[in-house]
Amino acid sequence: MAKEVQIIGLETIPDIKAGDDLAKIIVEAARREGVGIEDGDIIVITHKIVSKSLGLVFDLNKIEPSDRAREIAKRTRKMPEFVELILREARRIVKIRPPYIITETRFGHICLNAGIDRSNVCGDPRVCAALPRDPDREARKLREALEKLTGKKLAVIISDTYSRPHRYAQIDMAIGVSGMKPVKDYKRKVDAYGYRLRFKMQAVADEIAGAAELVIGQTTEKIPVAIIRGYSFEPDEEASARQLSLIELGYRDIFEGIKLTPKSNG
Amino acid sequence: MAKEVQIIGLETIPDIKAGDDLAKIIVEAARREGVGIEDGDIIVITHKIVSKSLGLVFDLNKIEPSDRAREIAKRTRKMPEFVELILREARRIVKIRPPYIITETRFGHICLNAGIDRSNVCGDPRVCAALPRDPDREARKLREALEKLTGKKLAVIISDTYSRPHRYAQIDMAIGVSGMKPVKDYKRKVDAYGYRLRFKMQAVADEIAGAAELVIGQTTEKIPVAIIRGYSFEPDEEASARQLSLIELGYRDIFEGIKLTPKSNG
Numbered sequence: 001m002a003k004e005v006q007i008i009g010l011e012t013i014p015d016i017k018a019g020d021d022l023a024k025i026i027v028e029a030a031r032r033e034g035v036g037i038e039d040g041d042i043i044v045i046t047h048k049i050v051s052k053s054l055g056l057v058f059d060l061n062k063i064e065p066s067d068r069a070r071e072i073a074k075r076t077r078k079m080p081e082f083v084e085l086i087l088r089e090a091r092r093i094v095k096i097r098p099p100y101i102i103t104e105t106r107f108g109h110i111c112l113n114a115g116i117d118r119s120n121v122c123g124d125p126r127v128c129a130a131l132p133r134d135p136d137r138e139a140r141k142l143r144e145a146l147e148k149l150t151g152k153k154l155a156v157i158i159s160d161t162y163s164r165p166h167r168y169a170q171i172d173m174a175i176g177v178s179g180m181k182p183v184k185d186y187k188r189k190v191d192a193y194g195y196r197l198r199f200k201m202q203a204v205a206d207e208i209a210g211a212a213e214l215v216i217g218q219t220t221e222k223i224p225v226a227i228i229r230g231y232s233f234e235p236d237e238e239a240s241a242r243q244l245s246l247i248e249l250g251y252r253d254i255f256e257g258i259k260l261t262p263k264s265n266g
Numbered sequence: 267m268a269k270e271v272q273i274i275g276l277e278t279i280p281d282i283k284a285g286d287d288l289a290k291i292i293v294e295a296a297r298r299e300g301v302g303i304e305d306g307d308i309i310v311i312t313h314k315i316v317s318k319s320l321g322l323v324f325d326l327n328k329i330e331p332s333d334r335a336r337e338i339a340k341r342t343r344k345m346p347e348f349v350e351l352i353l354r355e356a357r358r359i360v361k362i363r364p365p366y367i368i369t370e371t372r373f374g375h376i377c378l379n380a381g382i383d384r385s386n387v388c389g390d391p392r393v394c395a396a397l398p399r400d401p402d403r404e405a406r407k408l409r410e411a412l413e414k415l416t417g418k419k420l421a422v423i424i425s426d427t428y429s430r431p432h433r434y435a436q437i438d439m440a441i442g443v444s445g446m447k448p449v450k451d452y453k454r455k456v457d458a459y460g461y462r463l464r465f466k467m468q469a470v471a472d473e474i475a476g477a478a479e480l481v482i483g484q485t486t487e488k489i490p491v492a493i494i495r496g497y498s499f500e501p502d503e504e505a506s507a508r509q510l511s512l513i514e515l516g517y518r519d520i521f522e523g524i525k526l527t528p529k530s531n532g
Contacts, residue, residue: 002274002299003481003489009269033268092527100520108529110432110521119466161466165431165521166376167439168510169449169469171476183435200385200427202479203435210437211477213468214497215269223269231480244434250528254366255376255431257523261358262516263374 005230008035009215009223016224018055023145026225035227042155042228043146044212047175048121049224050138050158051129058085058116060126076101082116082128089130090114106133108247109175112163131160135176136240143178155179155233158241159209159216166260172213174205177241180233182206203244204233271496274301275481275489282490284321289411292491301493308421308494309412310478313441314387315490316404316424317395324351326392342367348382348394355396356380372399373507374514375441378429397426401442402506409444421445421499424507425475425482432526438479440471443507446499448472469510470499 010029016022022045030037037043051057065073065080069087073080076098083101087093090103094110103114115131132138135158143156158176174182182205189200212226242248276295282288288311296303303309317323331339331346335353339346342364349367353359356369360376369380381397398404401424409422424442440448448471455466478492508514 002276002296002301002493004275005273005477005480007271007273007477009271011269030268035268094524097520102521102524104527110524110526112520161468163520164469165519165524166512167469167472168512168515168517169467169472171469171473173433201435202427203430203433203437204480206433206435207437207476207479210473211271211273211480213473214271214470214477214494227268228480246432246434246528247526248529249434251434252528253431253526254363254378254429255368256525258360258368258376258431259522260376260513260519261370262512262518263514 005228007211007215008227008229010035010225010227011223013049013222013224016049016052018053018057020053021145022049022053023142023149027146027149029225030227037146037150037152037154037227038229039152040154040229040232041152042157042180042208042231042233043142044157044159044209044216044226044228045142046216046224047115047131047135047158047160048129050132050135050142050176052121054132054138056130056132057121058128058130060085060128072096072101082113085116085128085130086114089116089133104247105131107135107175108242108245109160110247111160115160131175132158136178136242137176139176139178139241153179153235155235157205157209157212159212161213165255172209172216174209174241174244177205177239177243179235179237179239180205181236181239182241182243184234205241206244271494273477273481274493274495276301276491276493277489279315279488279490282315282318284319284323286319287411288315288319289408289415292412293415295491296493303412303416303418303420303493304495305418306420306495306498307418308423308446308474308497308499309408310423310425310475310482310492310494311408312482312490313381313397313401313424313426314395316398316401316408316442318387320398320404322396322398323387324394324396326351326394338362338367348379351382351394351396352380355382355399370513371397371441373401373441374511375426376513377426381426397441398424402444402508403442405442405444405507419445419501421501423471423475423478425478427479431521438475438482440475440507440510443471443505443509445501445503445505446471447502447505448507448509450500471507472510
């Protein structure tokens with residue numbers, strides 16, 4: 001009777017290198033682990049292995065920092081080579097607030113350091129992975145490859161960890177989406193009591209990315225892919241994670257300029 | 267082999283009225299639906315039924331708006347009685363940005379309209395439900411009652427829908443937590459390659475609240491409670507959702523003052 005959704009983490013995905021066929025690797029892991037891939041599954045893939053397969057891994061020893069990178073590096077106490085990489089990968093530097101560098105990615109996502117980081121790359125702190133430059137395109141390519149290999153109708157979400165305004169600690173969110181509407185629109189829908197909802201739109205792709213992280217983890221788990229099974233998404237061939245970005249949508253942020261009043265100060 | 271977490275939505279919770287014994291109703295529904303409640307389950311409860319059980323349901327016909335409420339109502343084109351309720355329930359009005367009223371709740375949560383809304387209350391647009399005034403306390407009371415009835419060790423999360431900065435559409439988040447650490451701290455932990463993570467803290471309680479909404483839905487589903495089964499949370503008798511609020515923690519918001527540049531304008 002109870003309605004059930006499963007979050008299944010794949011535990012046997014090997015280390016990914018540039019040029020690896022991710023779709024094939026995922027299908028093989030799902031088969032090996034006895035879960036397979038079924039019609040209607042949503043495959044959540046952490047961006048890190050997508051970036052690795054695309055070769056977006058950078059050795060800071062081989063990067064020549066510009067004067068601007070050196071200046072920002074000094075103010076933020078970061079390595080100039082790391083800052084140079086941020087300048088190259090970001091669409092725009094939104095604000096430098098030492099020690100933080102707040103950036104906008106090429107796909108309209110506000111985050112620290114253009115999303116570049118060193119965790120789960122290779123263990124060498126001078127080697128970094130950048131975000132895919134067009135995560136929606138990568139999600140679509142992966143979905144098409146996965147559907148071809150399995151003969152099933154699927155959705156794909158590429159996830160990244162996200163530092164949020166107002167809230168402490170990070171959650172995972174969707175930076176690339178293919179095959180499903182990222183937003184469930186309740187406007188004009190009627191609730192269980194007949195009241196017409198006016199304002200509610202649910203960012204299901206972000207909730208699914210966050211749900212996947214409950215099995216993905218960040219350290220020794222080595223689970224970079226989760227299958228969400230049993231959730232009825234709304235199919236959409238043209239869907240995009242940009243539909244979750246206020247910048248890409250051209251919408252105003254109603255919380256812009258809000259000042260928090262920390263309790264200890266007030 | 268694959269690691270699995272289940273999200274189980276309870277479909278037979280009846281309409282909740284003031285004074286109802288929620289813990290007993292949840293245990294009975296879980297039994298009736300054949301899923302039961304097991305050691306280590308996380309019970310996610312939408313605030314709406316907690317508010318109803320606490321009698322935090324208000325008939326706007328019986329509210330006398332103050333002059334301030336009338337003035338704000340005029341600017342934001344809302345009902346003066348609704349604005350009066352917001353003024354009574356909020357700790358602080360953060361900003362009036364017509365038609366939005368941005369507020370801080372008594373527990374340090376930035377949201378619209380002090381979290382008061384009309385959906386899933388009773389169908390009458392003049393009847394509203396407010397947020398519990400201390401959701402952590404309600405989560406603790408519910409956890410203690412659920413543990414007593416079942417003899418199991420549990421965690422409880424009270425969830426609410428949340429409009430976010432920077433992102434379009436809403437997700438559910440944790441406004442009350444009991445029995446589990448709301449944040450998984452990876453600082454000082456080592457990743458799968460031996461790289462020491464420096465920055466990563468995962469807001470698992472928010473991710474779990476979002477995951478629960480995948481079965482909860484907002485309209486005719488009438489699923490106000492989900493059981494998260496198979497996730498190994500870190501037990502904590504003193505845990506609180508305030509550990510997710512920058513305001514309550516007294517921390518600075520690194521994104522404060524950030525201006526988005528909508529693509530269509532730039």
